[in-house]
Amino acid sequence: MNTFIYPEYEVVRNQDNCIACRVCERQCANRVHRYDEENKKMIADSTLCVNCHRCVCLCPTHALKIVRSGDTYRENANWDMQTVNEVFRQANSGGVLLSAMGNPKNFPVYWDKILLNASQVTNPSIDPLREPMETTVYLGKRKCEVVRDQNGKLVDTMSPSLKLNLPVMFSAMSYGSISYNAHESLARAAKALGTYYNTGEGGLHKDFYQYGENTIVQVASGRFGVFKDYLEAGAAIEIKMGQGAKPGIGGHLPGAKITEDVSATRMIPQGVDAISPAPHHDIYSIEDLRQLIYSLKEATGYQKPVIVKVAAVHNCAAIASGIARSGADIIAIDGFRGGTGAAPTRIRDNVGIPIELALASVDQRLREEGIRDNVSIVVGGSIRSAADVVKAVALGADACYIATAAVLAMGCHLCRTCNTGKCNWGIATQDPELVKRLNPNIASQRLVNLLTAWNHEIQEIMGGMGINSIEALRGNRLMLRGVGLNETELKILGIRYAGESL
Amino acid sequence: MLLKEGEFRNPSGCAISGVIDRSGKKISGQCMIDSIATMHDRSNGLGGGFAGYGIYPDFKDFYAFHLFYDNASSQHEAEEFLKQHFEIAYYSPIQTRKVASIKDEPLIFRYFVSPLPRKLEASQLDESEYVARCVFHINTTVKGAFIFSSGKNMGIFKAVGFPEDVGRFYKLEEYEGYSWTCHGRYPTNTPGWWGGAHPFGLLDYSIVHNGEISSYDANRRYIEMFGYKCNLQTDTEVITYIFDFLLRKKGLTLQEAAKVVAASFWSTIETKGEEDRAQEQLLRRMFPELLITGPFSIILGFHGGLMALNDRLKLRSMVCAEKGDKAYIASEECAIRVIEPSVDTIYSPAGGEAVIYTLKGGVNA
Numbered sequence: 001m002n003t004f005i006y007p008e009y010e011v012v013r014n015q016d017n018c019i020a021c022r023v024c025e026r027q028c029a030n031r032v033h034r035y036d037e038e039n040k041k042m043i044a045d046s047t048l049c050v051n052c053h054r055c056v057c058l059c060p061t062h063a064l065k066i067v068r069s070g071d072t073y074r075e076n077a078n079w080d081m082q083t084v085n086e087v088f089r090q091a092n093s094g095g096v097l098l099s100a101m102g103n104p105k106n107f108p109v110y111w112d113k114i115l116l117n118a119s120q121v122t123n124p125s126i127d128p129l130r131e132p133m134e135t136t137v138y139l140g141k142r143k144c145e146v147v148r149d150q151n152g153k154l155v156d157t158m159s160p161s162l163k164l165n166l167p168v169m170f171s172a173m174s175y176g177s178i179s180y181n182a183h184e185s186l187a188r189a190a191k192a193l194g195t196y197y198n199t200g201e202g203g204l205h206k207d208f209y210q211y212g213e214n215t216i217v218q219v220a221s222g223r224f225g226v227f228k229d230y231l232e233a234g235a236a237i238e239i240k241m242g243q244g245a246k247p248g249i250g251g252h253l254p255g256a257k258i259t260e261d262v263s264a265t266r267m268i269p270q271g272v273d274a275i276s277p278a279p280h281h282d283i284y285s286i287e288d289l290r291q292l293i294y295s296l297k298e299a300t301g302y303q304k305p306v307i308v309k310v311a312a313v314h315n316c317a318a319i320a321s322g323i324a325r326s327g328a329d330i331i332a333i334d335g336f337r338g339g340t341g342a343a344p345t346r347i348r349d350n351v352g353i354p355i356e357l358a359l360a361s362v363d364q365r366l367r368e369e370g371i372r373d374n375v376s377i378v379v380g381g382s383i384r385s386a387a388d389v390v391k392a393v394a395l396g397a398d399a400c401y402i403a404t405a406a407v408l409a410m411g412c413h414l415c416r417t418c419n420t421g422k423c424n425w426g427i428a429t430q431d432p433e434l435v436k437r438l439n440p441n442i443a444s445q446r447l448v449n450l451l452t453a454w455n456h457e458i459q460e461i462m463g464g465m466g467i468n469s470i471e472a473l474r475g476n477r478l479m480l481r482g483v484g485l486n487e488t489e490l491k492i493l494g495i496r497y498a499g500e501s502l
Numbered sequence: 503m504l505l506k507e508g509e510f511r512n513p514s515g516c517a518i519s520g521v522i523d524r525s526g527k528k529i530s531g532q533c534m535i536d537s538i539a540t541m542h543d544r545s546n547g548l549g550g551g552f553a554g555y556g557i558y559p560d561f562k563d564f565y566a567f568h569l570f571y572d573n574a575s576s577q578h579e580a581e582e583f584l585k586q587h588f589e590i591a592y593y594s595p596i597q598t599r600k601v602a603s604i605k606d607e608p609l610i611f612r613y614f615v616s617p618l619p620r621k622l623e624a625s626q627l628d629e630s631e632y633v634a635r636c637v638f639h640i641n642t643t644v645k646g647a648f649i650f651s652s653g654k655n656m657g658i659f660k661a662v663g664f665p666e667d668v669g670r671f672y673k674l675e676e677y678e679g680y681s682w683t684c685h686g687r688y689p690t691n692t693p694g695w696w697g698g699a700h701p702f703g704l705l706d707y708s709i710v711h712n713g714e715i716s717s718y719d720a721n722r723r724y725i726e727m728f729g730y731k732c733n734l735q736t737d738t739e740v741i742t743y744i745f746d747f748l749l750r751k752k753g754l755t756l757q758e759a760a761k762v763v764a765a766s767f768w769s770t771i772e773t774k775g776e777e778d779r780a781q782e783q784l785l786r787r788m789f790p791e792l793l794i795t796g797p798f799s800i801i802l803g804f805h806g807g808l809m810a811l812n813d814r815l816k817l818r819s820m821v822c823a824e825k826g827d828k829a830y831i832a833s834e835e836c837a838i839r840v841i842e843p844s845v846d847t848i849y850s851p852a853g854g855e856a857v858i859y860t861l862k863g864g865v866n867a
Contacts, residue, residue, distance in 0.1 A: 123714040123796050124817055131815060132767040138787050146752050146788075153777070154758070156784050370727045465716055466797075468815065469765075471790035472717030479719070 003088040008081075009051045010069040011044035017063035018042055024055035024064060029422040029434060052415035054424035086345070097345035100418035100428070102245060102337040102382055102404060105349050109337075110356035110489070111388045115498055117479045119466035126468050128459040134469040135455055135462075137164045137399050139236075139376040140305045140329045159329055160305050162236055164399055165194030166455040167470055168389060170447075171332075171380045171401030172218050172240065172309070174202025176253050176262045176274065177341035177418070178407075181438040182427045185410060187211035188440060189447035198401075199225075201240060201251065201276060203265040209233050216307065219296065221250055222276035224266040228299065236304050236330070237296050241280070241289070242311030244338030244381035247352045251276035252342065257421055257430045290326040297327070305329035312336060312358035312381070313351070317365035324366055324374040331375050332401060333358050338381025339404045341428055342419035355381050356395065360493045363396025363475060372396075372475075386457035395493065396475040409450040410443040516688055516700070516712035517544030517665075517833045518820075520801040521841070522681035522808050524862050525827040528556065531674030533841050534682040539666035540840045541833060544712075545686030547603070549699035550668035551660025553708040553803050554679035558655045564591050564614035565633055565705075568651035568658060569640075570696050571609035576646030583644065587636050588615035596659075601671045604663045608696055612657075630705055630750060635729070637704065642731050648697040653706035656803070660685075660699035668699075680861060681808055683801045685710040702738040705750070706805045709742040712833055713798030713818050724791035737798070744792050745802055754785075756802075756809050760856035761785050763794045764814045801831050807860035816853030823848035829859040 011032060020042050024033040030048045033055060035041075049066065056064045073081055086097055119125050126133070140161030147155040170186050183205065186197040191214045198216040203225015208215070217234030219226050231237055242248070253274040263270035283289050293306050308323045309332035310316060316333060323331050335355025340348065359379050366372040379392050380401030389400050408414065411425035418428035426438030458470075467473050481498040482490050490497060519537040523529055534552055558566050567584070571577040584590060593613040617632050625632050637649045651658035656679075659672040665686040669675075685700040701708040715721070715737045722732045722740050728751070730743040741763070748759040762785050766774075771782045786793070797817030802809040810831040812820050823830040823838045823845040830838040830845070838845065851857050 119714075119716060119796070123716060126815070132769055134768055136768050138790070142788065142790065144788055146754065154781055154784055156780070158784070158787060161787070367723055367727050372724075372727060467716045467795045469793055469795055471786075471793050472720050472795040474720055474791065475723045476717060476720040477723070 002092040005085050005088055006071040007046040007049060007069055009049060009066050010046045011049055012065050012067055013042060013044060014063045015041060017061040019061055021060060023058050027054050027058050027424060029424050050415045050417040052424050053413040098342055098419050099345040099348050099416060100340060100342055101414060101416040102339045103349050110354055111391055113482055113484045114391050115481050115483060116390060116461060118464040123466045125466055126463040128463045131468060133459040133463055135166045135458055137167045137470055139398055141374055143373040160303055162196060162305060166451060167393060167399040168451055168454065169195050169399060169401055170197035170406050171403040172198040172200035173403055174200030175205055175265055176202040176257055178428055179426055179430060179435040179438060181435050181440050182410060183208060184440040185443035185447060188444035190214040192448050193451050196235060198238060204230050204233055205265045220276055221280045222274060224268060224274060231296065231300050236307055238307040238309055239292060240309045243340065244311050244334030244336050244352055245340035246343040246347045247311035247313050248278060249347055250278040259430045262430060286322040286326060293327040307332050309334060312353050312355050314353065316358050317361040320362040321365055321369055324371045328375055330378055332378040333362060335381035355379050357492050359392060359397055360395050364494055386454040390458055390461050391480065393470060393473050394476050394479045398474060406447060409446045410438060517541035517686040518710040518712050518799060518801055519832040519837045520683040520808050521828065521830050522859050523828050524859060526680050526861050526863060528678035528680060529682060531669060531677045531682060534684045535666050535669035535674060537837045537841045538684045538686050540837045541686060544688060544833060545664055546688045547664050548689050549662055549687030550665025550685060551658060551699045551701050552669060552674055552682060552684040553658045553701040554677050554682050555656045555803060556680040557657055557677045561614040562655040564616050565652055565654055566657050567613040567615055567649050569611050570648045570650060572646030576644060577609055580640050580644045580647035583640060584613060587621055588617055590615050597673055598671050599673055601667050603667045604661055604671045634705060638731050641733055650697055651703050653703060656706060658701050658703045658708055661696050662699060683710045683803050698734055698736065700738050702742045704742050704746050707742055707746050708803040709738050709800055711738045711741055711798055711800045714796055715794050715798055716796030717794050720791055721794060741800060756858050757856055758785060760811050762789045762792050764811055764854035765793050766854060799833065807858060810851060810857040812851060812853050814854035821848060821850050822857045
């Protein structure tokens, strides 16, 4: 017998405003709303509601809101309501708890404990509306020899790189975990912005090869959709070794999401679960990773940078040092707040470390070993705003990956139930009726808007610091000060406490 | 308690001046004293200094080390190290005269040295790198000892005080060189340490700098990967190391190095001819962390010449002038006019425009 769990959130309808147009009913894939013929009014079953706000946003008379239900067990500092409910749920089902999106728990957000500098008197701030303010970044190896031709001119011996107009890219989300329209929106936005989106591990739909110059193609442990044309289609290749939301484990896309199109793109049978193994079964150590890196470089004629993406875990500085000596051009580090389409709750909420600390220790370690030039560093999981980007760059990142912010821009309201496949916003679903709700013309424009706004903010902050190129901000930790941090945290971040002078 | 210079970062405003006779004729140090004295108000008495090139013709094949010592024991320790690594051809205290405003002087010594061949060979380093590492060793590990000049046939003289007083203190009117630079300091802290004054030098390179760079920590953390140690935490120190790295270690030309530290904007590079565009893009992609942002005007002294360079937005004043074989660089025109009232040409270089003056007959002219 299942224990009844009272819903955490409740649909509240202002009956005075409701005109019973039934938009909410049509929009809800979870079947929360229905028309009560007998009483001639709309009613809602809050037990089915995931709090995605689709109905709230589309209600023409603003008659709807979702509130905390307020139902509570006897208060207990140890056994909070969610913990108790999870026990009930597992006793009901006998299953592993699943969650989606990033770790929502109350861990410190170090970005919010870091403050930025501004210049005055001895060093003028720079107005980005009057002076050039450069946010262009090249990602790739910078280690190079000075070589000259017979005329004494410098010869370009640099490894292939990625050019970004701003230090932000869209990080990996597979076709399968998100919809065709979501992918199209990301691809078009990346092209318009002069940056990159990432296929994730789901292959590249044939329709999107046209965006190849702005595409990073991923090779993950399941090798879904990986073949020669795919590798050649992208501007860079990313080997996914780990993911911040679920370090140490693989992925599981339920058969229901493996539609005909997804099946063709992933090169796997339709309707069958797609399992990505936890490790790459051809990579059991660093020397194996080196072989895969060079296999991919061989396959693409050394024309494309190779990214190795790892989850932020305790030994990521040592791992990064190994990767930097293994031929990779870029290291992507994914923090424990990073999102996912589905992950075991216990893993998502308990494994991995904050990206701020991982980034600081990786950057410092690579510098101490004199190999920071071997690779660029990209960080994600989670970067929430332009301020986070600026702080990440000042800590030592070359660029940032965003995904949660990107899906928010497309309409997501962080209900964190992507794993159900019933995304009312048409993002994390393969249901054709839901997918068509996401209009790529609008969604791509919203993505462009978001990053255009961020870039303005980045320029404004840089100008305030008297810095007119993002390169001069990279690793410039003197621009940062900590508040509410202990000695160990300051030491790892490599920053001073607020109030400490230069 | 006030921290010693090097234990905190000390931004400062300043005055700079430089002169070179491209025919190789010698100029008295008095000329620089007169020039910098005109810009008295750009300094605040917390640091001044001079660099002269071609001043030690009798010992031109030896590295001239100038050292400050806090006390006899730091001198003893440093000299033990020097004896183990160099043949010392000659050494003595640097001659000074009492000047009322110059106080708390450390022990100041000069050594003309040459690396011990056996040690040099065992180190598997080229000679300049061997010498540079020895300089870093003393400055980092020998408490109370500081090598503030380490080039051949050149020397740096600096102290806490107004620059014209510093020049008199060191009797610079008795020195003659083919080029000189000088610096008056306006720090926003009160360091009171002589090593923190400018010019800053490593081997033959010396820098005088007016400005406060906003890229400091990005530059520092990058350059320290290559064995440089930014002990003083000043802009001038890191700028000197950047030029040493680009010119001596990487073999870039002066113009190329200038395009790294004061790179043209990407949008400007786009408008250039194909060849320049490719070269400048490549330089920016190769050494992005060595771009210097924020205001600066610098004079780089090197064997056989001077280079003047402004930040790319030209946030600090700097003018260049010529009169016959002589060329002048200064923060303000008055500092040039006072030593050469009738110049042939005078102009204000654009931001990021490197102005290079070299001896006509090369270094040995």
